[in-house]
Amino acid sequence: MTKPDEALLYAREYWATICDEDGIPDEAQCYRRGENDEYLADDAHFYRAGQAASAERIKALERLLGHFLETFCDLTWDPQKEPEVIEARTLLKEGDQ
Numbered sequence: 099m100t101k102p103d104e105a106l107l108y109a110r111e112y113w114a115t116i117c118d119e120d121g122i123p124d125e126a127q128c129y130r131r132g133e134n135d136e137y138l139a140d141d142a143h144f145y146r147a148g149q150a151a152s153a154e155r156i157k158a159l160e161r162l163l164g165h166f167l168e169t170f171c172d173l174t175w176d177p178q179k180e181p182e183v184i185e186a187r188t189l190l191k192e193g194d195q
Contacts, residue, residue, distance in 0.1 A: 102132060105149070109141035110134075163189055 102110070110129050117126035128134055167187065 102135070103142070105142040105145040106132075106135065106138060108145050109138040112141065113138065159189075 110132060113134070114126040114129040117123070117129060129138075166182075
């Protein structure tokens with residue numbers, strides 16, 4: 099048996115929480131133990147797809163920020179633009195970590 103990935107763990111906890119809220123604690127525990135994993139394949143798939151889409155958006159933002167910095171660095175320094183440049187550099191640096 100393979101170790102469940104983040105997507106499957108998320109789906110398990112999501113449905114377990116719903117069962118808890120609906121007053122079915124025994125069913126919630128079944129989800130948490132992985133006894134209902136065969137019903138969670140679609141949920142896990144959609145979670146993974148969302149994560150991949152988020153990663154693509156982050157890459158696009160990093161490219162845009164990089165372009166902004168390249169463009170700004172070619173211009174004369176403008177003290178009013180400094181906060182935006184600092185924020186863009188900070189975001190790019192955080193993305194590398």
